[in-house]
Amino acid sequence: MAESHDAASGAGAELLDKVTNLAKRRGFIFPSAEIYGGFRSTYDYGPLGVNMLRNVKNAWWRSMIQLRDDVVGLDAAILGPPAVWAASGHLETFTDPLVDCKKCKERWREDKIEGVCPNCGSTEFTEARAFNLMFKTQAGPVEGEGATAYLRPETAQGMFTNFANVLATTRRKPPFGIAQVGKSFRNEITPQNFVFRTREFEQMELEYFVAPGEAEAWYRYWIDTRLTWYLDLGIAPEKLRLHEHAQEDLSHYSRGTTDVEFLYPWGWDELEGIANRGDYDLTQHSNASGVRLEYFDQTSGEHYVPYVIEPAAGATRAMMAFLLAAYDEDEVGGERRTVLRLDPRLAPYQVAVLPLSKKPELEALSREVLGLLQVDFICDYDLTQSIGRRYRRQDEVGTPLCVTVDFDSLDDRAVTVRDRDTTTQERVGIDALGELVRARLRR
């Protein structure tokens, strides 16, 4: 990743600033515990952010589970015993090299600073020490070894430890996958760049179990499938690329790793990693637990340990990439506007219902329209300020369609549908509105 550097500069820094500000100002992402001065790069997802983050996760769930017949879901515990993390290798090797700047005493991740302290410019550091990134805590009121627990630093291990449960309860056979979305925690040395790297974040991971001889082909399949997912959700091809790790850079368990990279304001950096993990995980857990984690192939009469292909994505990181990719400024009717060109499946609101005035008759009809649309679409309802201002506000948060109810609507029971991207308007009867909205939001 020679081209990536962690601080954005110039136009990149400006874009990052604009998106960070918009996210705060419009209720996507707030600094956590802000009234107490914030808390160490943790963030809260506000009313719009929670909608969008859920849409990102739903889009992933839909493509990875709902639209397939070879993947099942799981929601495993966040707290886990040391045995899991000893077997997975995390206790020993899930570390980053930590160095202290000798001059200003700041601590850094050695592999991210290229020998120069980002704080004071010094080039003198202490020897690197291996710093374990797992959050350690205690389960139950009695301290001691037996009570030690870790917050998971990835969701993957829950899929491996439940491999036999899932196999037994669903009667799957390779190739099949177990997928999970949920929070993970890493005590990152230097969290940075908004929600790109935080200590608490959400992941979307698939562990896909295959016969060893088919692993390479499935690895290629998943690289392609995952890249296509981002393209399909509207990220421009020139902002995405694949980066295959060189053999000598691979983790000890990996037989191949390819990152989907996004062009962030600071350069190309990871969005998702797809790895061929071989039989490492199931073998480790078999050996450590004494439970055989294998598949018995009835046709060949053989037991084998499946290989695992793992596409591991970040939900919060993906949301940030979608926001950055969607941010745009243009001019409408001689006026500058900010517009998030989000795919309708990701936008916090799909439709905004806007009564032209606060007159009770208009409000009543508008609420009727809202009720009609709310059943199928995520809607906003806004009746403050001029209609032009309200359009701008919806554009700025990426709402694809605005439905305006005006005085004529009272007579003709028709409304105006305005498109975010083209700003064109179309008159349609309330009876046909649902169908029109559905057609417009479909891509």
Ligand code: ATP
């Ligand atoms: P890095 O080397 O950048 O620390 P990684 O390669 O260890 O990250 P993975 O373990 O492959 O990351 O995690 C899979 C995905 O989870 C990443 O591609 C990213 O989208 C997300 N992710 C990992 N760590 C974080 C984090 N601290 N904050 C937000 N998202 C993260």
